[in-house]
Amino acid sequence: GAVVSQHPSRVICKSGTSVKIECRSLDFQATTMFWYRQFPKQSLMLMATSNEGSKATYEQGVEKDKFLINHASLTLSTLTVTSAHPEDSSFYICSARDPRDNSEQFFGPGTRLTVL
Amino acid sequence: AQTVTQSQPEMSVQEAETVTLSCTYDTSESDYYLFWYKQPPSRQMILVIRQEAYKQQNATENRFSVNFQKAAKSFSLKISDSQLGDAAMYFCAYRNSGGGADGLTFGKGTHLIIQP
Numbered sequence: 001g002a003v004v005s006q007h008p009s010r011v012i013c014k015s016g017t018s019v020k021i022e023c024r025s026l027d028f029q030a031t032t033m034f035w036y037r038q039f040p041k042q043s044l045m046l047m048a049t050s051n052e053g054s055k056a057t058y059e060q061g062v063e064k065d066k067f068l069i070n071h072a073s074l075t076l077s078t079l080t081v082t083s084a085h086p087e088d089s090s091f092y093i094c095s096a097r098d099p100r101d102n103s104e105q106f107f108g109p110g111t112r113l114t115v116l
Numbered sequence: 117a118q119t120v121t122q123s124q125p126e127m128s129v130q131e132a133e134t135v136t137l138s139c140t141y142d143t144s145e146s147d148y149y150l151f152w153y154k155q156p157p158s159r160q161m162i163l164v165i166r167q168e169a170y171k172q173q174n175a176t177e178n179r180f181s182v183n184f185q186k187a188a189k190s191f192s193l194k195i196s197d198s199q200l201g202d203a204a205m206y207f208c209a210y211r212n213s214g215g216g217a218d219g220l221t222f223g224k225g226t227h228l229i230i231q232p
Contacts (some may be wrong), residue, residue, distance in 0.1 A: 034219040041180065043207060044161075046156075046219035059219075091159060095220075101150050104219065107161035 002028045006050030013084055014116055021079045021111045028050050029074035030096035034105065035067075038091040049109035050077040084115040118143045120210050129198045130231045132188075134141075136183075137193045137207030137226050150184065150191045151209040151220070164206070168193065169213070195228075203230045207212035 001027040013019050013075045018105040023033055036044040048069050056069035066088075068080040077096075081088055091112050094107040119142045129135035152164040167175045168182050175182050179196045195202055198225040210225070 038159075041223045043224045044220070046221070049219055083181070093159075093161065095161075103166060104163065105211075110159050 002026075002106045004030075004094065004106045004108040005094050006061045006111050008107060008111060010112045010114075012114045012116065016083055016084055018080055018082045019084055020115060021092055021094075023077045023079070023096070023108050025075045025096045025098075025106070028096075028098045028100070029089055029100060030077075031074060032079040033071060033090055033094055033096045035069065035077075036071075036095070038093060040091075044093060047079075054112070069104050079114065084113070086115045088105075089115045095115075118145075118148075118210050118212075118221045120221050121142070122208050122210050122222040122226050124226045125224070126227040126229065126232060128229040129195075129221045131198055131200060133198055134194060136226065137195075137206055137208075137228070139191045141189050141191065141208070141210050141221055142210075143189070145188065145212055147213040149211045149213055150182075151211070152191075152193045153203070153209060153222075154214070155205040155207060155225075157204075161207075165193065167195055177192045198230050200230050200232060203228055 005024045007022045008013045033050040035047045047062045050069045050071040052071045052073040058064045071077040094108045121140045147151045150167045154162045154164050165177045167179050181194045183192045205225045207225045209220040210219040211220050
């Protein structure tokens with residue numbers, strides 16, 4: 001199957017700083033990528049849909065000014081958590097859709113963010 | 117909006133036995149995809165099986181099979197000959213079929229324990 005990577009796998013930052021998480025499709029071009037958030041012992045919640053060359057689409061309740069998404073190329077989407085606070089601590093997972101297979105999304109390994 | 121419900125927070129099964137995980141969903145769409153994902157302690161999301169709503173035949177992947185009841189909006193996962201490596205969180209997920217631009221809606225998950 002297709003491979004999606006995320007970087008970093010783990011990040012610890014101080015409150016008030018910004019953190020950037022990268023999501024890359026390694027062996028296919030992804031016009032659409034998705035960002036999910038998973039709190040401990042909970043399910044994945046879709047945050048936003050990242051579209052190459054256009055603005056991201058955010059789910060209801062997700063602050064677009066806090067979670068900046070950029071999808072500047074067909075293989076890279078970035079999520080920037082701006083002015084991070086302890087309540088932003090979570091596991092962030094991206095997925096990418098391979099246009100050759102409309103049914104499936106391929107998940108990255110996730111990024112654990114801890115805000116002190 | 118679509119919803120996915122998993123009513124079993126935790127299930128336990130003896131190794132080599134069969135276990136069924138339940139999932140119901142709600143949608144007004146007629147064409148969509150349903151998925152079962154496995155999330156081991158590494159937190160990497162692994163696709164177990166998928167079902168296209170327009171296909172009446174239940175999907176099967178080796179020891180994993182589904183019972184898809186479209187009218188009842190039910191999508192259960194049966195794991196036969198359970199193995200220790202099957203222990204994980206299992207998430208049922210839904211996606212609209214059109215265009216692939218929709219993210220996944222997940223259930224809350226079922227923690228599967230395999231007793232040796």
